[in-house]
Amino acid sequence: MDLEHSxxxxxxxxxxxxxxxxxFSMERIRRREGTPLVVxxxxxxxxxxxxxxxxxxxxxxxxxxxxMADAAVVxxxxxxxxxxxxxxxxxxxAGLTDSPLFAGAADGTTVVGAVTRPRMSDxxxxxxxxxxxxASLDAMIVVGHDGLLSVLSTDDLEAEPIAHPxxxxxxxxxxxxxxxxxxxxxxxxxxxxxxxTHILTGALCAGMAAATCSMAVDYxxxxxxxGRPIGSFQAVKHLCADMLVRAEVARAAVDVAAxxxxxxxxxxxxxxxxxxxxLAAEAAIANAKTSIQVHGGMGFTWEVPVHLYLMRxxxxxxxxxxxxALARTVAARY
Amino acid sequence: MDLRYTAAxxxxxxxxxxxLAETLPTLPEKPDTGDWAGRRAYDTGFQRLLFDAGYAGVxxxxxxxxxxxxPVEQLVYVEELERAHAPYVGVNFVGLLHAGPTIVAEGTxxxxxxxxxxxxxxDDVWCQGFSEPDAGSDLAALRTSAVRDGDDYIVNGSxxxxxxxxxxxxxxxxxxxxPAETKHKGISWLIMDMDAPGIEIRPLRTIAGATEFAELFFxxxxxxxxxxxxxxxxxxxxxxxxxxxxxxxxxxxxxxQSMELLHSLREVDDADGSPNADRIGHLGxxxxxxxxxxxxxxxxxxxxxxxxxxxxxxxxxFSELRQRIGELGMDLIGRGGLSWDELDGPAWxxxxxxxxxxxxxxxxxxxxxxxIAAGTSQIQRNIVAERxxxxxxx
Ligand SMILES: Cc1cc2nc3c(=O)[nH]c(=O)nc-3n(C[C@H](O)[C@H](O)[C@H](O)COP(=O)(O)OP(=O)(O)OC[C@H]3O[C@@H](n4cnc5c(N)ncnc54)[C@H](O)[C@@H]3O)c2cc1C
Numbered sequence: 001m002d003l004e005h006s007x008x009x010x011x012x013x014x015x016x017x018x019x020x021x022x023x024f025s026m027e028r029i030r031r032r033e034g035t036p037l038v039v040x041x042x043x044x045x046x047x048x049x050x051x052x053x054x055x056x057x058x059x060x061x062x063x064x065x066x067x068m069a070d071a072a073v074v075x076x077x078x079x080x081x082x083x084x085x086x087x088x089x090x091x092x093x094a095g096l097t098d099s100p101l102f103a104g105a106a107d108g109t110t111v112v113g114a115v116t117r118p119r120m121s122d123x124x125x126x127x128x129x130x131x132x133x134x135a136s137l138d139a140m141i142v143v144g145h146d147g148l149l150s151v152l153s154t155d156d157l158e159a160e161p162i163a164h165p166x167x168x169x170x171x172x173x174x175x176x177x178x179x180x181x182x183x184x185x186x187x188x189x190x191x192x193x194x195x196x197t198h199i200l201t202g203a204l205c206a207g208m209a210a211a212t213c214s215m216a217v218d219y220x221x222x223x224x225x226x227g228r229p230i231g232s233f234q235a236v237k238h239l240c241a242d243m244l245v246r247a248e249v250a251r252a253a254v255d256v257a258a259x260x261x262x263x264x265x266x267x268x269x270x271x272x273x274x275x276x277x278x279l280a281a282e283a284a285i286a287n288a289k290t291s292i293q294v295h296g297g298m299g300f301t302w303e304v305p306v307h308l309y310l311m312r313x314x315x316x317x318x319x320x321x322x323x324x325a326l327a328r329t330v331a332a333r334y
Numbered sequence: 335m336d337l338r339y340t341a342a343x344x345x346x347x348x349x350x351x352x353x354l355a356e357t358l359p360t361l362p363e364k365p366d367t368g369d370w371a372g373r374r375a376y377d378t379g380f381q382r383l384l385f386d387a388g389y390a391g392v393x394x395x396x397x398x399x400x401x402x403x404x405p406v407e408q409l410v411y412v413e414e415l416e417r418a419h420a421p422y423v424g425v426n427f428v429g430l431l432h433a434g435p436t437i438v439a440e441g442t443x444x445x446x447x448x449x450x451x452x453x454x455x456x457d458d459v460w461c462q463g464f465s466e467p468d469a470g471s472d473l474a475a476l477r478t479s480a481v482r483d484g485d486d487y488i489v490n491g492s493x494x495x496x497x498x499x500x501x502x503x504x505x506x507x508x509x510x511x512x513p514a515e516t517k518h519k520g521i522s523w524l525i526m527d528m529d530a531p532g533i534e535i536r537p538l539r540t541i542a543g544a545t546e547f548a549e550l551f552f553x554x555x556x557x558x559x560x561x562x563x564x565x566x567x568x569x570x571x572x573x574x575x576x577x578x579x580x581x582x583x584x585x586x587x588x589x590x591q592s593m594e595l596l597h598s599l600r601e602v603d604d605a606d607g608s609p610n611a612d613r614i615g616h617l618g619x620x621x622x623x624x625x626x627x628x629x630x631x632x633x634x635x636x637x638x639x640x641x642x643x644x645x646x647x648x649x650x651x652f653s654e655l656r657q658r659i660g661e662l663g664m665d666l667i668g669r670g671g672l673s674w675d676e677l678d679g680p681a682w683x684x685x686x687x688x689x690x691x692x693x694x695x696x697x698x699x700x701x702x703x704x705x706i707a708a709g710t711s712q713i714q715r716n717i718v719a720e721r722x723x724x725x726x727x728x
Contacts, residue, residue, distance in 0.1 A: 001337060001629060002335065002336050003626070003632075004633045005335065221725065232726040234712075237715065237716065237725050238712070240719050241650070244718055245651050249620070249651055252624075252627040253619070253627075255335055259336065260337065263336070267337065272622060276623070279619050327611070327613075327615030327618075328611045328615050331611040334597050334600050334614065334618040
């Protein structure tokens with residue numbers, strides 16, 4: 001039993017950090033704010049080359065042959081760097097090796113998104129079907145009402161772009177119709193897809209929660225008021241301590257969920273993954289909000305990027321469905 | 335990262351599990367909370383059984399008479415005892431988790447030989463005389479004085495919140511041996527015989543109505559200089575050693591017990607159509623996450639050889655979570671929670687598969703001490719902010 005990163009996992013995290021620092025620096029990604037094409041094909045291919053998408057694909061299928069635990073390490077780093085794009089869907093698509101549409105998902109030459117087919121609301125009104133990064137997508141995974149997966153090409157989809165998406169780095173479109181698509185995989189595939197979504201979205205969120213905590217702590221050490229750093233005031237200190245607790249608890253939960261997915265005899269993956277996603281999403285939102293508070297007026301400016309973490313956290317949390325449903329999944333298996 | 339245990343650890347688990355299955359049914363009936371003599375006999379009796387079976391001081395080093403197990407085996411030990419509903423460490427807490435490990439680390443060979451074996455055997459019970467009326471969170475402000483007189487110190491002053499004082503044989507006592515203004519630099523760590531003349535014990539009643547802790551008053555109590563652990567005026571450093579043991583796996587049993595309790599509460603809620611499923615699931619996710627964090631902290635301790643500062647993160651999160659589980663229990667049993675005694679009734683009774691109302695009331699009330707004892711949550715936040723995040727002292 002060892003829940004610290006292995007040396008290989010540390011090295012992997014280092015590789016991803018280097019790519020994030022080079023290709024996804026805050027300055028660089030922010031140049032694409034508000035544009036429909038936030039995903040740069042070259043950058044995406046660079047992520048592919050580093051194994052971000054093929055990490056958990058078996059070696060004989062052309063992948064790296066590592067586990068979800070390694071993927072979680074990678075996705076925590078991507079989250080910390082606020083790397084935009086349909087990372088989770090593309091990673092999981094690379095594992096659906098029997099679908100021809102996804103051939104290039106693993107190496108990052110195909111960009112794949114995901115969407116859950118919405119149900120009618122109680123009044124019969126259609127719930128708007130919102131897709132992220134549509135202009136960058138080549139194909140899409142659709143989670144159907146029965147929970148099963150299908151895939152479709154995004155070539156002929158009819159959609160209206162949303163003029164002002166909440167997260168300027170996650171362009172959104174409303175689909176006017178959603179074709180059936182081709183079924184892919186079976187019920188087990190669908191269950192693994194949901195678990196993977198929970199774990200990797202959770203990992204992004206855990207990384208984001210850690211990032212907004214660090215931003216607040218750095219600022220609190222620097223910013224002076226009343227002749228001393230604001231971080232010496234206990235009211236500020238305690239906000240920071242609570243942020244660290246949330247980030248660390250979320251990361252531990254995500255890591256254990258990922259290891260459980262790799263070693264299913266060690267626990268209940270469904271419960272671990274749902275619980276980790278729940279806590280990580282909440283931590284990402286709460287830490288971003290708290291970080292804004294610690295930054296004072298600066299935190300409310302467009303310039304300081306903390307708000308981007310808050311908005312991304314909202315995007316990711318919404319992709320998990322209602323958080324209450326995650327809690328009920330845990331409760332039912334407790 | 336790996337959640338599997340080694341063959342040796344699994345072997346340890348299997349043997350311990352078998353021993354527990356054989357031994358627990360032979361234990362006498364649990365004494366009442368107020369029956370201190372009975373509690374002492376029960377807790378030390380079980381400690382003796384552990385000793386005879388080779389399980390006393392699992393995590394103590396071999397040179398201290400312990401088993402010298404790794405932090406991972408210690409975790410397996412706590413886990414198996416909890417799963418089997420074995421007795422808690424109880425009155426052995428200070429001896430096994432505080433004073434003993436401190437004497438192992440800092441004591442002289444004579445002190446080790448004299449004090450360690452009786453702790454492991456369950457012969458001696460210890461209490462902790464750290465806090466004073468005017469020195470709680472600010473422990474280094476303590477004033478109980480110890481003045482040299484030949485081969486003795488003469489101790490005067492008082493301590494407060496001393497758990498298990500009435501049944502203790504020895505006390506790990508912090509005293510001021512330097513001038514008051516020396517603060518951290520004028521403290522010494524002494525072993526005090528609780529039978530020494532001049533010690534007065536006044537039990538304090540807790541909000542649960544019990545006498546869990548007491549006030550101690552010292553009138554010219556003689557403590558041999560040979561009973562000092564560490565150098566004179568170096569007691570603060572020794573204290574930090576003591577407290578680091580507490581942050582190890584001391585709360586793991588209660589974490590696992592909380593998971594089992596939540597499972598029971600879910601069954602109670604399900605019988606009612608699951609109106610609280612969201613809340614139960616959220617608490618469950620948090621408990622699972624803290625079990626994950628525990629195992630990561632243990633992994634770190636296994637690598638570095640010392641319990642890490644991560645224990646403060648755990649303590650802060652768990653003590654507050656424990657209170658919310660207590661609240662859930664009270665909410666579920668509604669008016670069944672208005673009595674300290676067991677009630678016969680529908681939803682809250684044991685027949686529904688859940689814990690009895692008295693146990694839930696007890697869990698709830700006692701949860702309030704968790705954010706106070708062993709460093710308040712505010713102090714834990716200061717520690718996390720200053721020692722982990724590096725924020726400047728205020
Ligand atoms: C059940 C129980 C068992 C105990 N057993 C023992 C024992 O066996 N031996 C022993 O020595 N002690 C024991 N204690 C004492 C315990 O360690 C102290 O209660 C604790 O350290 C707090 O000290 P205090 O009670 O003096 O509170 P205070 O220090 O007076 O604190 C009062 C309030 O002020 C806050 N506060 C204080 N200082 C700060 C600060 N710098 N920043 C922010 N907030 C602050 C605290 O968080 C708290 O909310 C026990 C306590 C309990 C509840």
